[in-house]
Amino acid sequence: MVQIAYELRARQQTSLTPRLQQSLKLLQMSTLDFSQEVAQAIATNPFLEEPENIPSDADETGAEHASAETESRSRGDGLSEPEVEAPVEAVETSSADAAEAVEVLPEQTESSPTYSGDYPTTRHSDGADTDVGQWARASVGLHDALRENLRGQPMSDRDRLLTEFIIEALDDDGYLRTPFSELASDDFLSPPPSDCEWSTALKLIQQLASPGIAARDLSECLTLQLEALPDETPCRELAIRIANGALEKVGRCDYGGLMRSFDCDEEEARAACLLIRGLDPRPGTRYASIDPSCYIVPDVIVRKVGKQWMALSNQEAVPRAQLHTTYARLFKESRYNERALMAKALQEARWLIRSLEQRNTTILRVAQAIVSRQQTFFDYGDVALRPLMLSEIAEELGMHESTVSRATSNKYLSSPRGIFEFKHFFSRELATRSGGTCSAGSVRALIQEMIDAEDPKEPLSDVMLARKLAGQGVVVARRTVSKYRAQIKYPSAELRRAP
Known part of the structure; x- marks a missing residue:
């Protein structure tokens, strides 16, 4: 006889609905990726459209608008965090439920206002639309420039094919x-090309x-540039010999070793090293084309209102979407049997519009909290950067x-001091001798100031930098000083020493 034992266990488990997973995904996206996502939804969903010719309100970016938003949040009028983090629907609704939800849609006409759930959009109409492609300068890449120069060269088809192989193999720095x-x-070629042909x-x-393009290493790159200089250039021949066999001594400013070798x-060693240091180790970068998609579009604009710095949403960077009133009205009035597919599309359209509001509200709230804690940064720069953790904002x-982390990933703010990523304002806390604290970002700024003010012939070592910091x-x-110096991309004292 077989006995079967059953055991009951109670456990709690948190699961994310597909709606919430997509909401978190949209929150973490950059402005460019999110704009493409909204554009794709508008192109595929018939119930979505982009609003056009909506007048702008110049007062929205003023102090009154910022104060109104602050008061609204203090009264609890805005979206609360549970609404931002919670899914739009706790569970997926069925097609029948979605169709019933559509039935309560109010009557709308083409001239009537949009639904209350539509995203309140405003677009400035007093200027041309911002399009990077309209003003980005067209540039000729390295490969195209080489092919253009090859057109006038008399050569056989075989040689032209070999040059094409070499051009295609060049990297962005211009090296083979x-x-x-x-x-x-x-x-591929018969007979196979020899090394002499290559x-x-x-x-x-x-x-x-x-000069220097298509070099196979740094030594050859610098040698080609030196050989292209006029013959009467002082110490040119010595510089060529050094570039061929002693570049590591140039980096260390080892003049004694160069003199012996x-x-x-x-004096000649210094002149030759100075000549080598003036060359371009990456000649291909001057042909590098600029990808317009790499431009940063700030999500938030920081302005000074009175004596306080305020964070305002960059409305030009916010993608627009609203319900297509005509299609929604026609769908409501229709009485055909198969309505599940269109009801789902309408439900997704309304959810996307609400996600737009939630995403923009979350990003703006996080930005305002950051700016309120980093007021001194916008007045004095990185030296006044305060310690800040994600947990404090949360x-x-x-x-x-995790929501704050997603809201700060790939998000940028524009200020009179420049464009900064939200992550720039989060820095760990360091103790000071007086018992206070300072941020790691301010320490990096102090190190940078010390290095910029040092004597190039007697650069400060990491030990000396640590002592100067201790004095402050x-x-x-x-x-730690070495790590922070590397983070701000400054070489060691030996490599910073002037020739």
Whole structure:
């Protein structure tokens, strides 16, 4: 006889509905990605449209608008955090329920106002639409420039094909880092090209553009640039010899080693090193084209109102969407049997409009909380950056820390001091000798100021930087100074020493 034992266990489990998962995904998106997502929804959903010719209100960006928003949030009129974090619907509604929800839709006409659930949009109509493609300068890339210069060169079809292989293999820095044997398969050309043919094609390309293009390493790149200088250039020959065999000594300013290796005096060694330092180690970057999609569109604009810095939403960066009143009215009046597909599309349209409101509200609330805590930064810069953690903003706004993290990812604000990512204002806390605290960002700013003010011939080592910081009351270890110096992209003292 087989006995079967049953055991009951109670446990709590948190699960995210598809609506909430998509809402969190939209919150974490950058402005560009989110705009593309909304544009895709407008193109595929017949119940969505982009509003046009909506007059703007110039007072929305004034102090009265900022004060009204602050008072509204204090009274609880705006969206609360549970509404932002909670799904629009706790569970997915059925098609029948969605159809019933549509029946209560009020009568609308084309001339009547939009539904109460529509996104309240305003677009400035006193100027042309902002389009990066209209003003971004068109530029010719490295590969196209080389092909253009090759057109007038007399050569056989075989040689032209070899040069095309080399041009395609050049990287963004202008280097040929691929060996000749890997540029083309042996069975592509008959007979297979020899190293001499490849070298001849390479020499031709190296003479077509700026000196240093199509070099195979840094030494060859600098040598090509030195050889292109006039013969009467002082210390040119010595610089070529150094570039071919002792570049590491140039980086260390090891003039004594150069004097012993190349039998020259210190003045000649310094002149040759100075000549090498003036060359371009990445000649291909001057041909690099600018991708318009890499431009940053700030989500928030910070302005000074009275004596306080205020964060205002950048309405030009907010994508627009509203319900298509005509299609919604026709769908409401229709009485055909199969309504599930269209009811679902209408439900998704209304959900997207609400998601627009929730996303913009969340980002603006987080930005305002950041700006209110970092007032001194906008007055004095990074030196006055205060310690700030995600948990502090989350506790102040009543949000979850993960929501704040998503709201600060890939989001930017524009201020008179420049454009900064939201993450820039979050910095860990460091103790000071007086018992107070300062942020890691302010310490990095102090290190940068010290390095910028140092004597180039006697640069400050990490130990000396740590001592100077200690003199100002900031106690940090040498390795911490080294880490912060690397974060602000400053080389070591040995490499900063002037020649």
